Amino acid sequence: MTALADQHCVxxxxxxxxxxxxxxHRLLAELPGWALRADGLAIxxxxxxxxxxxxxxxxxxxxxxxxxxxxxxxxxxxxxxCSVHYNTHDVGGLSLNDFICAAxxxxxxxxxxxx
Amino acid sequence: MTALADQHCVxxxxxxxxxxxxxxHRLLAELPGWALRADGLAIxxxxxxxxxxxxxxxxxxxxxxxxxxxxxxxxxxxxxxCSVHYNTHDVGGLSLNDFICAAxxxxxxxxxxxx
Numbered sequence: 672m673t674a675l676a677d678q679h680c681v682x683x684x685x686x687x688x689x690x691x692x693x694x695x696h697r698l699l700a701e702l703p704g705w706a707l708r709a710d711g712l713a714i715x716x717x718x719x720x721x722x723x724x725x726x727x728x729x730x731x732x733x734x735x736x737x738x739x740x741x742x743x744x745x746x747x748x749x750x751x752x753c754s755v756h757y758n759t760h761d762v763g764g765l766s767l768n769d770f771i772c773a774a775x776x777x778x779x780x781x782x783x784x785x786x
Numbered sequence: 787m788t789a790l791a792d793q794h795c796v797x798x799x800x801x802x803x804x805x806x807x808x809x810x811h812r813l814l815a816e817l818p819g820w821a822l823r824a825d826g827l828a829i830x831x832x833x834x835x836x837x838x839x840x841x842x843x844x845x846x847x848x849x850x851x852x853x854x855x856x857x858x859x860x861x862x863x864x865x866x867x868c869s870v871h872y873n874t875h876d877v878g879g880l881s882l883n884d885f886i887c888a889a890x891x892x893x894x895x896x897x898x899x900x901x
Contacts, residue, residue: 723849723852723853723858724849724853727845727846730842730845731842731846734838734839734842737838743838743864745862745864746861746864747860747861747862747863748845748861748862749858749860749861750858
């Protein structure tokens with residue numbers, strides 16, 4: 672299977688695209704650092720940065736990716752930190768798009784911290 | 787007194803700079819749309835936008851202001867919305883800096899929506 676981060680989001684609507692709990696846990700295992708939100712309806716990861724502007728630079732890079740994928744996160748941005756939440760409103764929970772974007776978000780974070 | 791939005795933040799640290807409840811309520815009256823968070827330790831406003839990028843453009847403008855004032859908000863950014871939270875960690879609650887920045891944030895929002 673193509674690595675999650677190399678896949679592209681496609682429209683996923685309706686219950687048929689809602690992932691089951693075993694599917695969610697299998698995909699989460701591919702994303703160290705990501706966790707299921709307490710209500711089970713989103714996946715979340717909190718990232719750390721040097722300061723406000725470094726976190727904002729990441730948010731801007733993430734936004735470019737979100738537009739390209741047409742799948743948008745909910746973000747909490749503070750001084751030196753950003754929490755990224757993915758869920759798929761159109762399935763009422765989690766779809767494969769959330770895991771694809773989480774993997775891409777992870778790759779962006781790694782790229783920003785590699786230099 | 788100079789309008790809140792025309793003032794500039796200065797370092798405010800320690801309990802002496804923590805605003806009392808009557809001061810908070812008097813200042814909140816100058817900021818329609820802003821509310822005291824349930825715990826009384828921050829002021830909050832949720833703003834609406836056309837889409838994700840419009841909300842992000844606002845966040846970037848807000849970040850420029852935050853850097854200039856050296857006072858940073860906590861933000862929740864989603865598709866077409868941004869919640870702005872101000873509090874002053876160094877006083878353990880609210881200082882005048884929070885209201886100055888909230889007034890500036892309001893002016894930025896009005897400017898972005900005037901055209």
